[in-house]
Amino acid sequence: MAGLDKQKxxxxxxxxxxxxHPKGLFTLFFTEFWERFSYYGMKAILVYYMYYEVSRGGLGMEESTALAIMSIYGSLVYMSGIIGGWLADRIFGASKAVFYGGILIMLGHIALAIPGSVPLFFISMVLIVLGTGLLKPNVSSVVGELYTEQDSRRDAGFSIFYMGINLGAFLAPLVVGTVGDYNFHLGFGIAAVGMLLGLVIFAYTKKNNLGLAGTNVASPLSPSERKKVFRNIGIGAALLAVALAVTIPLGLLTFDSLIVIVGILGILIPTMYFIVMYRSPRTTSVERSRLIAYIPLFIAAIMFWAIQEQGSTILANYADKRTQLDFAGIHIKPAWFQSLNPLFIITLAPVFAWFWVKLGKRQPSIPKKFSLGLLFAGLSFLVILLPAYFGGEDSLVNPLWLVLSYFIVVLGELCLSPVGLSATTKLAPSAFSAQTMSLWFLSSAAAQAINAQIVKFYSPATEMVYFGVIGGAAIVLGILLFALSPKIQGYMKGIQ
Incomplete structure (x- = not known):
């Protein structure tokens, strides 16, 4: 179905x-709530499942390998959104993409819920990466289709939708983390049930609630194009299968080489995006100037997400191995710390929104807000090295240090993340508006691809140097960005 008017x-x-709000917001709110519940529930216990010994129900991987795989997984999830967006725009529309993606995610969690082997684990990862790539970007686009462009409820609708994301992310580590501490596979099973509930809600309410939203195929393939695309996909899949069949037995494709490949892709793909958009004849001179302004913001976003995303890798490991988990009369599950980020976002996001409105024209510019985000991110890592400085690497750390680190990085996230989304829509060339939004999400993919290279350097013996170097680098980059902000602002050509 092509050519549908947004108003229609x-x-x-x-x-x-x-x-x-539109009834469809109910459908999408609870679909995304349960999808995020399943995703963050699985993510809260996955790293422990990988490196816990087999006698404790885990896979017995080395910690450094498990941390690197978590980063690779996160990077591929964001990269796969490009595929999901393309399939929705060219083949079957956003609504079907959401449903098919949910099925793949549920199957991935079911695979994790089956006590098995490392191959079954990687099958589940492939399913979840592809499923999330289909569902995540497209469910948000369907929310936008519920409203006309002039509807004053649009921003509030996205805020309600965003609340559903964070509620699911907040509850999941508490529920799945508690069960997973007893049995990993039961925890993954609960994540699968969560995604099933999201699918049921979507399937049974979309007919009455969504109307035509999500059904439009923006730029459908012609019959000849479709045949060519499917032929190329088939050839590509066959070549990939042959490559894997040859390289894995020969020892050419290993965890280490896969980490390097993902790292290269994490940097190469966004670089190609920038080059294609900048050199396109459809990009005006003013838009090229704005793209140049966007580059330092993109680099800053990579640095920020490289720290923030370590909340589910390095800090998750820190919670498990370095933190005093018996505190104030209760025994804390390591996975519970994963609920802190969404809890602080839910609490503080309205405060930041009010603060920016209150400042009005006196509020910092976009580059200066990014620099504040980097400063907070850097401080969150400097804070967490203090316990080792005062108490040594062998002592267990008061959990409040970890809470403080998560709190500080959320302050940075609220300075950078919503501002980055807004800046992306403003600075994007009109011919590449959707692709530039994909580019923004690739900053997290690039960050986690880089993380996969560096997390192997972390250990209790090196944690002061590790946190100090990365935290210090973020602060230095933040100061540099602050100093260059007037110059960057000039390249924005009137965008505030």
């Missing part, structure tokens, strides 16, 4: 029924 799509959606 919005008019097909029942416009009242969920806190004064």
């Amino acid at each position: 799509i919005a008019e097909s959606v029942p416009q009242k029924g969920f806190f004064g």
Whole structure:
């Protein structure tokens, strides 16, 4: 179905029924709530499942390998969004992409829930990466289709939707982390049930609630193009299968070489995006200037996410191995710390929104907000090295140090993440608006690809140097960005 007018799509959606918003927001809120519940529940215990010994129900991997795989996995999840967006735009629309993605995610969690081997573990990762790539970017685009472009409820609708994301992310580590501490496979099973609930809600309410939203194929393939694309996909899949069949037995494709490949892709793909957009004849001179301004912001975002995303790798390991888990009369599960980030976002996001509005024209520029984000990220790592400085590498750390680190990085996230999304829409060339949004999410993919290279240097013996070097680098980059902000602002050509 091509060529549908945005106004016609919005008019097909029942416009009242969920806190004064379109009824479709109910469908998408709870679909995303359960998808995020399943994703963050699985993520909260996955690293422990990888490196716990077999006698404790884990796979018995080396810690450094498990931490690197977590980073690779996160990077591939964000890269796969490009595939999911393309499939929705060219073949079957966003609604089907959400449903197919949910099925793949659920199957991935089911594979994890089956006591098995390392190959079964990697099969589950492939399913979850592909499924998340289909579902995550497209469910957000369907939210936008519920409203006309002039609808004043649009921003509030996205805020409600964003709350669903963070509620799911907050509850999942508490529930799945508690069960997973007893039995990993039961925990993964709960994550699978969560995704099943999301699929059921989506399937049974979309007909009455979503109207035409998500059904439009923006730029459908012609029959000849479709035949060519499927032929190329088949050839590519066959070549990949042959390459894997040859390189794995010969020992050419190992964990280490895979880490290097993902690291190269994490940097190469966004670089190619920038080059293609900058050199395109459809990009005006003003838009080229804005792309140049976007480059230092993108680099800053990579540095920020490289620290923030270590909350589920290095800090998760820190919670398990270096933290005093008996505190104030309760025994803390290591996975519970993963609930801190969404909890602080839910609490502080309205405060930051109010603060920026209150400042009005006096608020910092976009580059200066990014520099603040980097400063907070760097401080979050400097804070967590202090316990080792005062108490040594062998002592268990008061959990409040970890809470403080998560809190500080969230302050940085609220300075950088929503501002980055807004800046991306403003600085994007009009001919590449959707692709530039994909580029923004690739900053996290690049960050985690880099993390896969560096997490192997972490150990209790090196933690002061590790946190100090990375935290110090973020602060130096933040100061440099602050100093260059007037110059960057000039390249933005009027964008504030």
